Ligand SMILES: [Zn+2]
């Protein structure tokens with residue numbers, strides 16, 4: 001197998017041979033068919049998230065099961081799977097249906113090793129290469145995942161495009177459909193129209209929102225948002241007061257807002273435009289520490305500010321739900337995707353970083 005190995009933060013990835021260590025009883029080996037590029041990967045590539053190096057990132061993989069560990073009973077060789085975040089499935093949050101808030105979430109997704117501290121990959125010299133990024137490390141031809149974070153999908157589906165359902169799209173759509181839960185006719189706004197924000201727009205349309213406002217300085221993103229269901233779009237660089245503009249187009253305020261940026265100025269705006277009561281969900285990641293200042297007066301009048309990880313979704317039920325919405329024509333996520341070959345990984349990362357492509361997906365040869 002080959003993997004795109006990060007040896008120094010900020011340096012280009014090197015696609016080179018690695019080997020997978022023998023599977024633990026709960027693990028599976030997946031031949032990756034496609035993998036999306038997500039902004040959380042950038043946080044690892046730049047060193048903003050401290051990951052032990054060398055390491056392999058990538059966490060929106062989809063592929064075919066090639067091997068199963070001794071205890072895996074619900075997946076078989078040949079199954080088509082979408083890989084999502086890992087979770088223990090045993091703690092109180094997991095059992096209550098909130099695996100994104102698993103007690104072991106950080107250890108299982110961010111530390112670069114199995115829970116016992118062992119790396120899943122080796123380089124040609126036999127030295128450890130850190131894997132287990134979101135329980136997969138799928139910027140590679142193969143990934144060691146767990147049976148817990150693999151969701152089986154119908155083999156007739158376009159497997160190479162489905163990986164982003166495991167993180168970015170699940171985050172945006174889940175924030176709307178699982179957390180905010182708008183009723184038909186309610187009003188919503190989304191700040192930041194990347195893959196997460198645009199998934200929130202599609203979900204808002206699917207839920208029947210009557211006013212859907214999209215805010216982003218990128219003209220092409222606003223065009224896509226309008227195409228996907230935004231009833232109004234706003235360029236924050238072309239107006240002196242975004243909040244005033246939102247209040248105007250929403251006839252006095254929104255019921256819900258989604259901050260997919262993570263900046264204090266954006267969160268203040270997304271709170272200020274809410275009706276009473278109303279809820280703002282913040283999902284944009286700027287870094288592990290990110291102090292913001294908000295006006296308590298915005299909250300005292302019955303409003304809620306909440307944070308959401310991974311759309312508070314259980315991938316096992318929510319990914320099939322998103323696929324069904326897509327088949328019904330209500331979640332056309334494939335319009336956000338541009339595909340690249342695995343060897344073009346740096347080009348794909350640049351395309352996402354510059355904002356030219358909403359969701360690059362690497363397709364393995
Ligand atoms: Zn758990």
Ligand SMILES: [Zn+2]
Nearest residue numbers: 038040167168
């Ligand atoms: Zn992600």
